Amino acid sequence: MYAMADRIYFDNAATTSLDGEVLEAMMPYLTNLYGNPSSIYSYGRECRLAIENARKSVAKILNAHPAEIFFTSGGTESSNTAINAAIKDLGCTHIISSAIEHHATLHTVEHLQHTGAAKLYFVQLLPNGHIDTSHLEQLLMEADGRCLVTLMHANNEIGNILDMVLVGELCKKFNAIFHSDTVQTVGHFPFDLRNTPVHFITGASHKFHGPKGVGILYINENVKIQPFVLGGSQERNMRAGTENVYGIVGFAKALQLATEHFTADSEYIRGLKTYLMQKLTVAFAGISFNGDPLGKSLYTLVSANFPKTEKSEMILFNLDINNICASGGSACSSGADVGSHVIRAISNNPGQVTVRFSFSKHNTRAEIDTVVEKLKNMI
Numbered sequence: 001m002y003a004m005a006d007r008i009y010f011d012n013a014a015t016t017s018l019d020g021e022v023l024e025a026m027m028p029y030l031t032n033l034y035g036n037p038s039s040i041y042s043y044g045r046e047c048r049l050a051i052e053n054a055r056k057s058v059a060k061i062l063n064a065h066p067a068e069i070f071f072t073s074g075g076t077e078s079s080n081t082a083i084n085a086a087i088k089d090l091g092c093t094h095i096i097s098s099a100i101e102h103h104a105t106l107h108t109v110e111h112l113q114h115t116g117a118a119k120l121y122f123v124q125l126l127p128n129g130h131i132d133t134s135h136l137e138q139l140l141m142e143a144d145g146r147c148l149v150t151l152m153h154a155n156n157e158i159g160n161i162l163d164m165v166l167v168g169e170l171c172k173k174f175n176a177i178f179h180s181d182t183v184q185t186v187g188h189f190p191f192d193l194r195n196t197p198v199h200f201i202t203g204a205s206h207k208f209h210g211p212k213g214v215g216i217l218y219i220n221e222n223v224k225i226q227p228f229v230l231g232g233s234q235e236r237n238m239r240a241g242t243e244n245v246y247g248i249v250g251f252a253k254a255l256q257l258a259t260e261h262f263t264a265d266s267e268y269i270r271g272l273k274t275y276l277m278q279k280l281t282v283a284f285a286g287i288s289f290n291g292d293p294l295g296k297s298l299y300t301l302v303s304a305n306f307p308k309t310e311k312s313e314m315i316l317f318n319l320d321i322n323n324i325c326a327s328g329g330s331a332c333s334s335g336a337d338v339g340s341h342v343i344r345a346i347s348n349n350p351g352q353v354t355v356r357f358s359f360s361k362h363n364t365r366a367e368i369d370t371v372v373e374k375l376k377n378m379i
C-alpha cells in the first residue's frame with residue numbers, strides 16, 4: 001500500500017480509494033486465476049463463473065435482471081453507448097438534455113447534433129440548478145419525432161438530484177427513451193430498477209471504492225439495441241473483447257460493501273457535509289453554495305463560492321501546496337483553466353471562485369477543521 005502521507009483527500013466525486021476488501025476479492029483474478037473466460041476448460045470456466053456471479057450480485061442489488069446488466073469500461077463508455085443506440089437503433093430523432101450534464105453525455109449529444117443525426121434541445125434550469133420539469137414536458141410535447149431524454153441522476157459538480165421517477169413517467173407519456181447518467185449515485189443510493197421507468201442507467205465502480213476502468217450499462221429488458229463493440233461473443237454478443245475479470249469482480253464486491261454499509265456511511269458522510277457548510281458560513285462572509293445543498297442533493301459534496309479576490313483566486317493552487325485535494329469549477333475561462341460549464345450554466349458570476357469538496361467514509365471532522373483553518377490563512 002502507498003501511504004497518503006498527510007494528504008487530505010476531499011475529491012471523492014472525482015474518484016475514491018480502493019477498498020482493501022475489494023482488492024482482496026480481485027487478487028485471485030490478477031494472479032492465479034488468469035484463464036480466458038471464453039476458454040472451455042476449467043481455467044476459463046472459473047473466470048466465466050466469476051463474471052456471471054458478479055453480474056447476478058449487481059443485478060440483485062439494483063433490483064434488475066442479470067440479463068439487463070452489461071459490464072463496460074466505465075461511465076463514459078456506458079453513456080456513449082446508450083445515447084448512440086437510442087439514435088441508431090431505437091428511432092430517436094430528437095434529444096432532450098441539459099447544459100449541466102457530464103461531458104460524457106454533453107459531447108456525445110453535441111456530436112450527434114453536429115453530424116445531423118438528431119436535433120438537440122436543452123431543458124431550462126431553475127435558479128437552484130434543478131431541471132424545469134414543465135419545460136421538459138413542453139419540449140416532449142412539441143417534438144415531431146421520437147425523443148431521447150438524457151438527464152443525469154446527480155450532478156457531479158453541484159450535487160443536485162433529479163427525480164428519476166417523475167422524469168421517467170413523463171418520458172413514458174410521450175413514448176420517449178430515458179437514459180440517466182447515474183455515475184454519482186450507483187453505490188451511494190439504493191436503486192429499484194424494476195420499479196423505475198428508465199431505459200438506460202450507468203455506473204462506475206471507482207466512485208464507490210472499487211477499481212477504475214470498469215462500469216456497467218443497465219439496458220431495460222424491453223429495449224433491444226445492436227451490439228456496440230464487434231469481434232467476439234462476450235457480454236452476450238453485445239460488447240466484444242476479453243473481459244476485465246478482476247475489474248468486474250471488484251465492481252460487484254465494491255457495490256456489495258457499499259450497499260451493506262449504506263445507512264451508516266451515508267449518515268456519517270452527510271454529517272461531514274453539513275459540518276463543512278456550517279464552518280465555512282461562520283468563517284467566510286459572503287460565501288454561498290451552489291445547487292440545492294440542503295434539499296435534493298448528494299450527501300457527498302459541497303460546492304462553495306468564495307468572493308473573488310487576488311487571494312481567493314489562488315485557492316486551488318494553495319490547497320494543493322498544503323496537500324489538500326479538492327477541485328475547482330469557476331465560471332471564468334483563463335489560460336489553461338477553461339472553467340466549468342456547469343457553474344457557467346447556473347450562475348455565470350465572474351465575481352466568485354468555486355471549490356468542490358467531496359467526501360467519503362474515510363474523511364473526518366478533524367480534517368474539515370484543518371482545511372477551514374488553512375483556508376482562513378489563505379484568503
Ligand code: PLP
Binds near residue numbers: 013074152155213
Ligand atoms: N458521469 C459522471 C456524473 C461522472 O462524475 C463521471 C466521472 O468522472 C463520469 C460520468 C465518467 O465516468 P468514467 O470516468 O468512469 O468514465
